[in-house]
Amino acid sequence: HVQLVESGGGSVQAGGSLTLSCAASGDSRLCMTWFRQVPGKEREAVAGVYTGDNNPYYSDSVKGRFVVSQGSAKNTVYLQMKSLEPEDTAMYYCAAEFRFRGRPCSMVWKDYAYRGQGTQVTVS
Numbered sequence: 569h570v571q572l573v574e575s576g577g578g579s580v581q582a583g584g585s586l587t588l589s590c591a592a593s594g595d596s597r598l599c600m601t602w603f604r605q606v607p608g609k610e611r612e613a614v615a616g617v618y619t620g621d622n623n624p625y626y627s628d629s630v631k632g633r634f635v636v637s638q639g640s641a642k643n644t645v646y647l648q649m650k651s652l653e654p655e656d657t658a659m660y661y662c663a664a665e666f667r668f669r670g671r672p673c674s675m676v677w678k679d680y681a682y683r684g685q686g687t688q689v690t691v692s
Contacts, residue, residue, distance in 0.1 A: 570594055570682040574662045576647075576686030585650045586689060590662030592643040592682070596598075599665050599673030599681065600645040601625075601631065604658035604689075613675035614660070618667060619643055625673060630656075650692045659686045 576588040592598055601616030610613035615626045615636040624636045635648040649656065667673055674680070 570596070570598065570664050572662050572664055572682055572684035574660070574684040574687045576688050577660060579653055579690040579692065582653055582691055584652050584691070585648070586652065587649065587686060588647040588660055588662075588689075589639070590645045590647075590664075590684060591641070592645075593663050595642060596666065598643060599667045599680075600643070601663050601665075601673060601675060602645075602647045603661045603663055603677055604656075605661070606658045611661070611677045612675070616649060616673055616675070617645055618646070618673050620667070625675065627675065649689070652689075654691050656689060657691045658689060660689050661686045 571593040574589045597620035602614040603611050605611040616634050617624045622638045633651045662684040665680045666681040
């Protein structure tokens, strides 16, 4: 069982920056992906990284503005969000899953068994 602890949400003005962090328990290599959800809309993948090779992946909506990276502590992942826009306002969730051999990390919420409690990001 993997437990996730998220932190770093908050309120920021448009154009500002925030960094979210997610720490997963254990030593297993994981796909760790950030998702976000606005009330009334579907949850969407934002960015993630496979901790086995530090290979990141992004949704088109955040490429060039968000950077996902693995921290020095094992299974800690950061999401640096820059040039934030009001449209980035959402609840952000960290999710983790083991990766099937040879397959890329999924960007689909239902494929993740381990999920954080969420952290709110508000851009005004």
